[in-house]
Every structure is written in structure tokens, then in C-alpha cells.
Amino acid sequence: MSPAEPQSSAGLPSDGVRRYIWRFFVAQREITPFIIMVALFIFFSIDSPEFVTSLSLNAAAGFAGPIAAIAVGEVLVLVLGEIDLSAGQVFLFTPWVMYWLWQLGLPVGWAIIAALLVAVGIGAINGLITVLLNVPSFVGTLATNFVLYGMVLIFSNDAEASPIPGSLPPQTSSALPHVGLFGQVVGVWQWSEILWVAALALIIQFVLKRTRFGVRVIATGGNLLGAAEAGVPVRRVKIMAFMLCSFLAAIVGILDAVKYGSMDPGNPGVNYILYAVGACVIGGTALTGGRGTVIGAFIGAILIGVLEAGLTIIGISSNDFYVYIGLVMIVAMALNGWLDRLAARTRTS
Numbered sequence: 001m002s003p004a005e006p007q008s009s010a011g012l013p014s015d016g017v018r019r020y021i022w023r024f025f026v027a028q029r030e031i032t033p034f035i036i037m038v039a040l041f042i043f044f045s046i047d048s049p050e051f052v053t054s055l056s057l058n059a060a061a062g063f064a065g066p067i068a069a070i071a072v073g074e075v076l077v078l079v080l081g082e083i084d085l086s087a088g089q090v091f092l093f094t095p096w097v098m099y100w101l102w103q104l105g106l107p108v109g110w111a112i113i114a115a116l117l118v119a120v121g122i123g124a125i126n127g128l129i130t131v132l133l134n135v136p137s138f139v140g141t142l143a144t145n146f147v148l149y150g151m152v153l154i155f156s157n158d159a160e161a162s163p164i165p166g167s168l169p170p171q172t173s174s175a176l177p178h179v180g181l182f183g184q185v186v187g188v189w190q191w192s193e194i195l196w197v198a199a200l201a202l203i204i205q206f207v208l209k210r211t212r213f214g215v216r217v218i219a220t221g222g223n224l225l226g227a228a229e230a231g232v233p234v235r236r237v238k239i240m241a242f243m244l245c246s247f248l249a250a251i252v253g254i255l256d257a258v259k260y261g262s263m264d265p266g267n268p269g270v271n272y273i274l275y276a277v278g279a280c281v282i283g284g285t286a287l288t289g290g291r292g293t294v295i296g297a298f299i300g301a302i303l304i305g306v307l308e309a310g311l312t313i314i315g316i317s318s319n320d321f322y323v324y325i326g327l328v329m330i331v332a333m334a335l336n337g338w339l340d341r342l343a344a345r346t347r348t349s
Contacts, residue, residue: 029284064305081289
């Protein structure tokens with residue numbers, strides 16, 4: 001290196017610093033959904049200033065919250081090269097379990113704990129069906145989805161559940177009724193759910209990237225045989241991932257039920273899981289396994305919420321929403337592929 005070559009403050013050539021920054025940028029899987037989300041936010045804000053009101057932002061957060069919660073857990077399973085199609089129904093089934101136990105006289109705190117344990121058990125069953133019976137996770141978890149949906153229909157007698165413990169009581173005046181700290185924290189406050197999901201996303205991102213379990217998940221998804229030969233308990237890792245996926249969906253399912261104060265037994269969970277998988281794909285998680293980002297999935301869910309709220313504000317029909325979701329997924333996948341190729345070229349240059 002000649003003395004005249006420009007240096008950075010760290011002693012590296014300036015072009016080397018720029019190349020390092022560029023490589024770091026293209027390697028981030030969260031870049032694609034973040035860019036699309038910001039672009040949509042700016043577009044809707046310019047087209048309709050009402051979009052930035054608290055009401056519209058709350059609507060976006062309310063729509064994105066459940067999707068993000070399910071997507072956060074789904075990333076763990078997708079990285080393994082599996083899929084959990086029952087997570088959306090677990091999200092809806094768990095608060096019913098809490099409600100039924102509460103109706104039987106169990107204190108609400110214990111009812112929540114018991115319902116969460118049931119959800120963990122459902123995840124364990126999904127994992128055992130996959131690793132012991134060698135049933136493809138797509139089939140096994142789809143079957144679980146139907147079983148849980150049927151159980152809700154049977155045991156609810158097709159009757160709506162209301163009120164949910166901790167939720168807002170029916171209003172008898174124009175004044176907002178008092179809600180205790182439990183209700184505010186659990187979900188009644190308009191931002192509770194999305195903040196809970198954001199916290200869970202950060203925790204699971206840390207688990208996936210910075211813990212032994214996370215390393216095992218990525219290794220198992222990247223090369224199942226190689227991970228097993230290296231001593232990774234691949235079966236146990238898969239079962240634990242399914243358990244975590246169900247547990248996360250269950251937590252926010254209870255938050256969502258408390259937030260709205262009622263539950264409809266006819267609400268199917270398939271819609272939620274389709275949105276959640278879409279958020280994972282938009283966020284950069286590979287359906288073939290071995291690669292995924294929880295933060296990307298969270299941003300992908302926020303993107304879907306922004307899109308839904310923005311289209312509503314500018315007067316686009318709700319039927320058109322599905323078309324736009326599909327187009328966004330295609331654009332995101334194309335951008336992810338382009339960034340992958342770009343990252344490969346920068347590594348070899």
C-alpha cells in the first residue's frame with residue numbers, strides 16, 4: 001500500500017471501509033421489508049394525511065400484532081425446514097381454554113398458566129408427530145389445526161365468549177369504564193399487544209442468534225444429517241421449536257382476547273397462519289430452512305399492517321387487499337434474491 005493511499009480513522013483504506021459497509025448492508029435480511037415498509041408509509045402519508053393519526057396507526061398495529069406474534073414463533077420452525085400450520089389456531093384456541101377454566105371457577109392467573117401449558121403441550125404433540133411418526137409437518141400441523149378448530153366449535157356450542165377476564169366491561173355510558181392494571185398490561189391498552197410482541201421478537205432473535213439452542217436450530221435446518229453427526233439432538237431441537245412456536249402464539253392469543261373482550265368460535269386460524277408465513281417470507285426467512293430472521297418477520301408483519309391500514313384509509317376495497325399482499329410478497333422475494341446475488345458477488349470481489 002502506498003503512503004499516498006487515503007486512510008480511514010481505523011487505519012483501513014477508505015475504499016475498504018466502504019466495501020465493508022456495503023457488504024454489511026446487503027447481508028441484512030431485514031433491509032428488504034424495512035425499505036418496502038418505509039416506502040408504503042411515506043406513500044400513504046402523502047396520499048392521505050389522515051394515515052398518520054393515532055387511530056390509523058392503532059389499526060395498523062392491531063392488525064399486525066397477531067400476525068407478528070405467530071410469525072416470530074414460525075421463524076424457528078421454518079429455519080428447521082418445517083412448518084407449523086396450527087399456530088394460527090393455537091392463537092385462537094388458547095384463550096378459549098383460559099375462558100373455559102375461568103368459567104369453571106379457576107382464578108384468572110391460574111387459568112392463563114394452565115392455558116399456556118396446554119399450548120406448549122400442543123406444540124410438543126406437533127413435534128412428536130413430526131419426528132417420531134415421520135409425518136411431514138405440513139400434514140401433521142394441518143391436522144392439528146382442524147382438531148383444535150373442531151374442539152372450539154364443539155365445546156363452545158357455537159356461542160360467542162364474552163366477557164373475557166380482564167377485558168373492558170360493557171359500557172353503560174359514554175365514559176370509558178375503569179380497567180385495572182392487569183387489564184391494561186395484558187392487552188386493553190391500545191399499544192399493549194404490539195409492545196408485547198416487539199419484546200418477544202427481541203428475545204427470540206437473541207435466542208436464535210446468540211444461544212446454543214439457536215445455533216442448533218440453524219445447524220439442523222441447514223444440514224440435518226451433518227448436525228446429527230456433529231452431536232446435535234436434532235429431534236429434541238425440532239420438538240422444542242414447535243413448543244416455542246405454540247407458546248408464543250398462545251401468549252398473544254390471550255392478549256388479543258383480552259384486548260377485544262370477546263371471541264368468535266367461527267373464526268378460523270388458517271387466515272392468521274397464511275399472513276404469518278407471508279410475513280416470514282417478506283422478512284427474509286427461507287422456506288427451505290437454514291436461514292431466518294425474527295426481526296425481519298416482525299417488520300414483515302408491520303408492513304402488512306401498514307398496507308392494510310393504508311389501503312383502508314385511501315378507500316381501496318378490502319377485497320383488493322389480498323392482491324396487494326401477493327404483489328408485495330413477489331417484490332420482497334425478488335429483492336431478497338437480488339440482495340443474495342449481490343452479497344455473493346461482494347464476497348468474491
